[in-house]
Amino acid sequence: MNANGVPGGGLAKGLAITLRTMTRRSHTQQYPDVSPELPPRSRGVIALLEENCTVCMLCARECPDWCIYIDSHKETVEVPGAARPRQRNVLDRFAIDFSLCMYCGICIEACPFDALYWTPEFEYAEYDIRDLLHEKDRLGEWMATVPPPPAHDPNGEPAKEELAAARPAAAGRPAAAGRPEGSRPAAARAAGPRAAGSRAAGSREAGPRAAGPRAAGSRAAGSHPAGSRPASEQPADGPEAGEGGRGEAAGPVES
Ligand code: SF4
């Protein structure tokens, strides 16, 4: 007797559920015969764009699991026209131990040079846990699986980087004749601060950030245009790595 007091009611209800389930269409994903369609922002594995890494060590310092291992050395670079040679960091080793990683994504968020990316690739299980330590060559191979970024919102606010990039160009323009330096034309005043923003928004369409994966907002392999100087050759903003270990940062980059 069930709760309603009808004899055999519970049995009939159970059988009805069984029959309904038997006739329902199955939604089983036939993995591995059929690859699952994962959301583009799935956290499968971390890819490294080595050219962008300046060995600033921020990712290794911020990683809560301490599973990022970085080694580097300094190299002297002769810059034509410069008073003295400059020094830059050269990445010797970059490894992530995915047996320790908890896929929090902090390293990717912390990287100021867009050198780390999520990819939805997840088929890298190993029989030996030591093989889950991916060195930089293998991390670099994952770059091929980084998905393209979502399309820009045409009505969205321009990124602050784009506004900052547009500012020096406007400031460097020669002042119009008869107009005091630094004053804005009436049309520009009428347009208000949005004028600069709309210009930047327009430039987004044709800019390199729209070209590759991880354009504005989300970071992409193609976010650095072909032919541009890799970030590893640029002076690092942040603290710099010492050789051989996480968090052993030296002082600022010598120039
Ligand atoms: S995802 Fe989190 S745990 Fe994994 S390497 Fe990055 S910071 Fe460390």
Ligand code: SF4
């Ligand atoms: S640039 Fe810095 S934060 Fe980014 S991957 Fe290299 S060491 Fe890590």
